Amino acid sequence: xxxxxxxxxxxxxxxxxxxxxxxxxxxxxxxxxxxxxxxxxxxxxxxxxxxxxxxxxxxxxxxxxxxxxxxxxxxxxxxxxxxxxxxxxxxxxxxxxxxxxxxxxxxxxxxxxxxxxxxxxxxxxxxxxxxxxxxxxxxxxxxxxxxxxxxxxxxxxxxxxxxxxxxxxxxxxxxxxxxxxxxxxxxxxxxxxxxxxxxxxxxxxxxxxxxxxxxxxxxxxxxxxxxxxxxx
Amino acid sequence: xxxxxxxxxxxxxxxxxxxxxxxxxxxxxxxxxxxxxxxxxxxxxxxxxxxxxxxxxxxxxxxxxxxxxxxxxxxxxxxxxxxxxxxxxxxxxxxxxxxxxxxxxxxxxxxxxxxxxxxxxxxxxxxxxxxxxxxxxxxxxxxxxxxxxxxxxxxxxxxxxxxxxxxxxxxxxxxxxxxxxxxxxxxxxxxxxxxxxxxxxxxxxxxxxxxxxxxxxxxxxxxxxxxxxxxxxxxxxxxxxxxxxxxxxxxxxxxxxxxxxxxxxxxxxxxxxxxxxxxxxxxxxxxxxxxxxxxxxxxxxxxxxxxxxxxxxxxxxxxxxxxxxxxxxxxxxxxxxxxxxxxxxxxxxxxxxxxxxxxxxxxxxxxxxxxxxxxxxxxxxxxxxxxxxxxxxxxxxxxxxxxxxxxxxxxxxxxxxxxxxxxxxxxxxxxxxxxxxxxxxxxxxxxxxxxxxxxxxxxxxxxxxxxxxxxxxxxxxxxxxxx
Ligand code: SF4
Ligand code: FES
Numbered sequence: 001x002x003x004x005x006x007x008x009x010x011x012x013x014x015x016x017x018x019x020x021x022x023x024x025x026x027x028x029x030x031x032x033x034x035x036x037x038x039x040x041x042x043x044x045x046x047x048x049x050x051x052x053x054x055x056x057x058x059x060x061x062x063x064x065x066x067x068x069x070x071x072x073x074x075x076x077x078x079x080x081x082x083x084x085x086x087x088x089x090x091x092x093x094x095x096x097x098x099x100x101x102x103x104x105x106x107x108x109x110x111x112x113x114x115x116x117x118x119x120x121x122x123x124x125x126x127x128x129x130x131x132x133x134x135x136x137x138x139x140x141x142x143x144x145x146x147x148x149x150x151x152x153x154x155x156x157x158x159x160x161x162x163x164x165x166x167x168x169x170x171x172x173x174x175x176x177x178x179x180x181x182x183x184x185x186x187x188x189x190x191x192x193x194x195x196x197x198x199x200x201x202x203x204x205x206x207x208x209x210x211x212x213x214x215x216x217x218x219x220x221x222x223x224x225x226x227x228x229x230x231x232x
Numbered sequence: 233x234x235x236x237x238x239x240x241x242x243x244x245x246x247x248x249x250x251x252x253x254x255x256x257x258x259x260x261x262x263x264x265x266x267x268x269x270x271x272x273x274x275x276x277x278x279x280x281x282x283x284x285x286x287x288x289x290x291x292x293x294x295x296x297x298x299x300x301x302x303x304x305x306x307x308x309x310x311x312x313x314x315x316x317x318x319x320x321x322x323x324x325x326x327x328x329x330x331x332x333x334x335x336x337x338x339x340x341x342x343x344x345x346x347x348x349x350x351x352x353x354x355x356x357x358x359x360x361x362x363x364x365x366x367x368x369x370x371x372x373x374x375x376x377x378x379x380x381x382x383x384x385x386x387x388x389x390x391x392x393x394x395x396x397x398x399x400x401x402x403x404x405x406x407x408x409x410x411x412x413x414x415x416x417x418x419x420x421x422x423x424x425x426x427x428x429x430x431x432x433x434x435x436x437x438x439x440x441x442x443x444x445x446x447x448x449x450x451x452x453x454x455x456x457x458x459x460x461x462x463x464x465x466x467x468x469x470x471x472x473x474x475x476x477x478x479x480x481x482x483x484x485x486x487x488x489x490x491x492x493x494x495x496x497x498x499x500x501x502x503x504x505x506x507x508x509x510x511x512x513x514x515x516x517x518x519x520x521x522x523x524x525x526x527x528x529x530x531x532x533x534x535x536x537x538x539x540x541x542x543x544x545x546x547x548x549x550x551x552x553x554x555x556x557x558x559x560x561x562x563x564x565x566x567x568x569x570x571x572x573x574x575x576x577x578x579x580x581x582x583x584x585x586x587x588x589x590x591x592x593x594x595x596x597x598x599x600x601x602x603x604x605x606x607x608x609x610x611x612x613x614x615x616x617x618x619x620x621x622x623x624x625x626x627x628x629x630x631x632x633x634x635x636x637x638x639x640x641x642x643x644x645x646x647x648x649x650x651x652x653x654x655x656x657x658x659x660x661x662x663x664x665x666x667x668x669x670x671x672x673x674x675x676x677x678x679x680x681x682x683x684x685x686x687x688x689x690x691x692x693x694x695x696x697x698x699x700x701x702x703x704x705x706x707x708x709x710x711x712x713x714x715x
Contacts, residue, residue, distance in 0.1 A: 101289035135630035210284040214411035215396025
């Protein structure tokens with residue numbers, strides 16, 4: 001009556017509860033698969049594709065694919081990692097990411113992934129899109145220059161009665177995050193703080209609080225992203 | 233036949249510049265101009281950004297003295313967040329910033345003297361350009377070169393311990409600082425293995441002043457006469473008239489020592505100072521309103537500070553200050569090359585200040601930030617290595633920067649540098665048809681005395697080379713030399 005399934009990641013025997021998504025199952029077995037749009041405990045979206053793995057030779061997003069018995073997963077190869085790196089590069093050229101002056105620097109998942117995958121210069125040309133800063137909300141500031149449209153804020157930030165505070169507006173290159181004017185104005189401090197934390201980059205910023213953590217003490221100053229999982 | 237000479241790019245200064253020299257029909261120098269040809273426009277970049285980003289964003293306009301911009305911006309924002317106008321921070325907040333600043337002053341002055349200026353002194357203005365550089369210094373005067381490197385390193389380590397990184401850190405935040413010093417950090421500076429400890433730094437800084445004084449004795453004519461001209465001088469001074477490089481009131485004196493600005497609050501700097509734009513340079517020309525556009529220009533930097541201050545509040549530097557003052561019988565010193573002397577006295581002062589601060593237990597405490605009632609406008613001034621630096625920000629209701637005005641040290645020295653170039657050009661180029669290496673470097677030496685950061689001044693990017701072009705009276709180029 002065991003619900004455990006057996007599968008392999010890069011040839012290593014692993015076990016996990018049936019139905020567990022591959023990223024989560026890998027984590028339980030001490031293997032890191034990079035993620036960006038995924039949030040633990042929230043229904044996955046599979047929008048960024050940074051977690052791409054080969055499942056029985058086919059590319060799949062590991063955050064949305066549950067493990068099954070006997071599954072053969074390929075995760076850590078030069079080709080797959082280069083695909084991931086190219087996704088990171090796309091995200092950099094599509095926005096205006098000036099890490100040197102960004103207060104999320106050192107705590108930013110996109111930056112941390114760029115370091116992990118040793119991105120130097122993107123292979124794509126910079127787009128330098130014309131984006132705005134929306135500072136009208138009383139609790140947070142949205143900097144669209146840095147938004148990677150991962151939808152984490154939309155999916156994770158909800159009022160007590162389950163309403164979404166964030167939403168998408170417009171289409172294509174103009175697509176951007178908006179805040180429900182009414183719900184946003186009544187943001188609790190906790191929810192605002194959660195929004196700041198849920199955003200993997202510096203697109204949702206707290207008001208009047210920047211650079212509080214000294215360099216050297218920030219999340220990714222000392223450790224490479226994912227190394228906490230690999231250590232196990 | 234009239235001629236015009238251009239010197240471009242100027243070397244061993246930070247940034248990029250070009251000098252043109254116009255000759256009249258007798259071949260005498262009619263007009264000289266130092267053109268700053270790069271443009272960067274940080275004042276525009278920061279518009280719309282949340283105000284607390286300014287200290288981290290704006291410091292990027294310089295890789296040489298980012299700390300000065302970092303701190304001037306932070307000081308302006310202290311005002312905005314209601315933390316007072318420079319003396320309202322917690323003791324730890326203020327002293328950590330001061331330590332950062334003196335570390336910066338120390339390393340920047342050391343870099344300038346040992347690497348940029350000493351080649352001219354050691355090998356002569358018209359010395360062989362192949363050895364008249366830092367490598368030449370390293371080969372012939374190894375001890376000096378090593379001292380320069382180590383002093384710079386010491387200053388940079390101080391910056392790292394206070395700002396988080398050697399360049400472009402994040403330490404100063406509106407209303408204070410984001411870290412205090414650890415005991416280990418403090419002890420590493422106080423008791424580090426030779427030579428990396430503060431006692432050694434003080435003794436080396438003293439040696440450097442002594443070196444200059446000895447050199448001066450041997451080369452009086454050059455040091456006293458080269459590019460000397462009367463001018464007003466401006467800087468911050470502490471309320472009691474002491475030299476204070478981090479904070480104070482604004483004082484300006486004329487060439488005879490008469491006070492033009494009598495210790496005024498810099499929040500209203502624009503009541504006293506305006507900037508003129510000229511169509512041949514990206515660098516603006518600031519002037520004291522009281523004296524008008526024509527006569528209102530002034531010098532800033534080490535020489536100006538040693539002229540405006542009544543005394544220096546650390547013992548060794550004060551002793552040197554007295555010798556410096558006596559040399560001109562207490563009158564303002566208007567000799568451009570004495571800038572080097574003043575710079576070295578300040579280096580010694582910075583070292584003594586670092587020692588005083590490192591021994592202060594407040595640096596180890598964790599009361600870091602203070603805030604009060606927010607206002608929309610803040611001005612922050614600081615004495616950067618190259619002189620008074622102005623940062624002025626205004627924010628909107630959404631905390632976004634609406635207006636930024638920066639007057640950087642080198643901009644303040646714009647007219648003085650032009651005068652210095654003019655005086656040297658007249659001496660070296662009257663009646664000349666081509667630019668010799670010695671002449672070209674003489675112009676550069678005059679500019680270099682001001683340690684100009686031309687990148688900062690136009691908020692421009694890159695290294696600074698200089699080109700000199702010589703034009704005749706009909707505006708035909710007759711010679712051009714680049715370094
Ligand atoms: S604001 Fe942040 S969390 Fe929301 S979509 Fe953009 S990057 Fe993702
Ligand atoms: S983390 Fe899986 S698609 Fe984004």
